[in-house]
Amino acid sequence: MMTTVDAVSFRLHQAKLQVLFYRRPCAPFQHDLALPSTQVNKAHDRCLADALLRIFIDYKLPTPAFSEQVITVGGSERDPRGWSASVVYFCLFKDEQMLAQEGWHWLDVAPLLQGEGEIAFDHRQLVTHAVERLKMKSRYSTLPVYLLGEEFTLSELQQAFEVILDVPLNRAAFRRRISRANLLEETGNSRTGNQRPAALYRRRGSGEVLFDQVMNGCAQ
Amino acid sequence: MMTTVDAVSFRLHQAKLQVLFYRRPCAPFQHDLALPSTQVNKAHDRCLADALLRIFIDYKLPTPAFSEQVITVGGSERDPRGWSASVVYFCLFKDEQMLAQEGWHWLDVAPLLQGEGEIAFDHRQLVTHAVERLKMKSRYSTLPVYLLGEEFTLSELQQAFEVILDVPLNRAAFRRRISRANLLEETGNSRTGNQRPAALYRRRGSGEVLFDQVMNGCAQ
DNA sequence: ACAATAGTGTCTATAAGACAATATGGT
DNA sequence: ACCATATTGTCTTATAGACACTATTGT
Known part of the structure; x- marks a missing residue:
């Protein structure tokens, strides 16, 4: 079974909450926008947090200022290639550390949750979960x-x-x-x-x- | 990689909060107390919640009155047999539905968290996580x-x-x-x-x- | 002086926690 | 009548939200 760690990376940019995506180069969901993600690697990751950090290291992105596990989703319908599970984290970045990253797309959260954009897999749902958690915790x-x-x-x-x-x-x-x-x-x-x-x-x-x-x- | 769903099942019994364990019949951690758990089964489970319910069905236990995902832990050190991940749920039961279940052990939470009892794997830590969540949510x-x-x-x-x-x-x-x-x-x-x-x-x-x-x- | 935003004082409403008074069954 | 627990009234304190007043800079 495929087990991945997916990152919902937030920044505040021009008074908007944004999430980081990349465009998938290949099927499934070719050309759609997807969350940065990695397969858990038994050889390199001592724990799930290691896998999360490896996403940012591998893509030469800065390290998040804060991260927290949100939920794990798993099922047979999420990926056309078969049963998969994703451990979802939300990550907070300072706007300034995230300037001008080539090949990445920062999407405004509001229209994204309204259904805009071609989003791969169930990643729109994963963002919804992460935003819910971020909002809830920001209240207290x-x-x-x-x-x-x-x-x-x-x-x-x-x-x-x-x-x-x-x-x-x-x-x-x-x-x-x-x-x-x-x-x-x-x-x-x-x-x-x-x-x-x-x-x-x-x-x-x-x-x-x-x-x-x-x-x-x-x-x- | 081994992926399991583990259940931290709570009941209130004689003014004590208790968690359900069984005694492991075989290695590793033979004779130690462990949380009821199952491997995610691609053929039978459409999602993780299905796997959780299957634990109670397979063991002929009642269905929990409430359940919620707590955390997913994964790593190379958790199980001597190799890298494993566990999706942990907490489950709430009415005391009355849990009377006289043969072969099961209800342990008081307080001494358990103090380090008492021979507990398999990192299951004491998983109970700690679940109790924390239960306490936190009970406050609001x-x-x-x-x-x-x-x-x-x-x-x-x-x-x-x-x-x-x-x-x-x-x-x-x-x-x-x-x-x-x-x-x-x-x-x-x-x-x-x-x-x-x-x-x-x-x-x-x-x-x-x-x-x-x-x-x-x-x-x- | 004026615009614009920073920073503060004070009032009201809500709800928690303290505490005690009252209510109602069994014995 | 008395005990034990249920149920309610009321006071105090803490904090959110409303609103307006003062403070400090650049122009």
Whole structure:
């Protein structure tokens, strides 16, 4: 039986959530868009996480800032070549590390979930699962920080949440929450523009922070 | 490569959370306790959930009231026979349907997680994963109802949460929460004893209910 | 001065947790 | 009457969301 690890790789680009695909050079689903994937290799992979990392190493892509297993799907109908199983991970990248990768396609998540694009296998469904997980966790954790660069403003962080959750958030409440999480530290620098400069922050050591209450968005 | 589906089957018995094991008749790990499991069968299983159900059918066990995929682990060190992958599900059973199953062992979760018992493979670790998931979801959903019988009192439901979370809960808050969930309906019957009878409830159609706020227990 | 965005103060609503009062059966 | 548990009322605290006010830069 064929067992693969598939990566649903997210980035935020121009206020859109995007997922990484490549165009399949050969059948089945020739010319369709597919998720980067690899067969589990008994000789090289000590565990499934190794196989995931090998995807990015083999394709000379950067290493994800965060990754997490989402689901494993298996069945006889997924691949015309026969029974197969895929272990699906979602991976978060900083936009800046993913500039100008030749031969790769970043697709906006929204139209993709609406059914746009020629997508190979059940990969649209796999993206749906990964987006669901990302949205769910973004409601009660600080996961989206991993989609931002080294330094960022609180407004940029809020926008990351808003893009993922697809709902506007209350500014004051958002800032209180992030402040309580004690997740960030000021870098001392600030981002300037045609307005009041914003303080820049970086992640502090600690990892993901979980909250006792979820965010539901606001009316604004 | 060997791909199996493993079941972490929970029940509540005498105010303890227990997991179902059997004793391995042959090597490797002969005589150790192992989780019920089956190899994915290309001919008989259309998907992974089919393989899970086949475990219970093949062993003539009842069907779980609820099941959910937890994680997939894979690696070269898990099984002395070579690289293997296991898709782990947790399954919830009503205590009453699991009485007197010959040849099966229900182990209390607490000592199991403390390292007690001779457990085959990495199955103790798999139980740890499943318990974590069950605890996490019990903090913000109504999942534990699937561990109770047809009819139950609110005190019994609260005790189910308390056993899983291993923390006492506030009675008034718990009842308000369950009431808001609109998950139950009174059966009209009541449970009698040497005290005021308690109203009996049953699950109403709707499935699992998610809350916006998690329970943290109380001082009592 | 004005535009634009950053940052904060304060009010309301909701729900958790604390605690105690009341209700209702068996003995 | 008394015990044990069920059920409910109410107070406090924490946090989300609403909304508006102040702050600080470039033009």
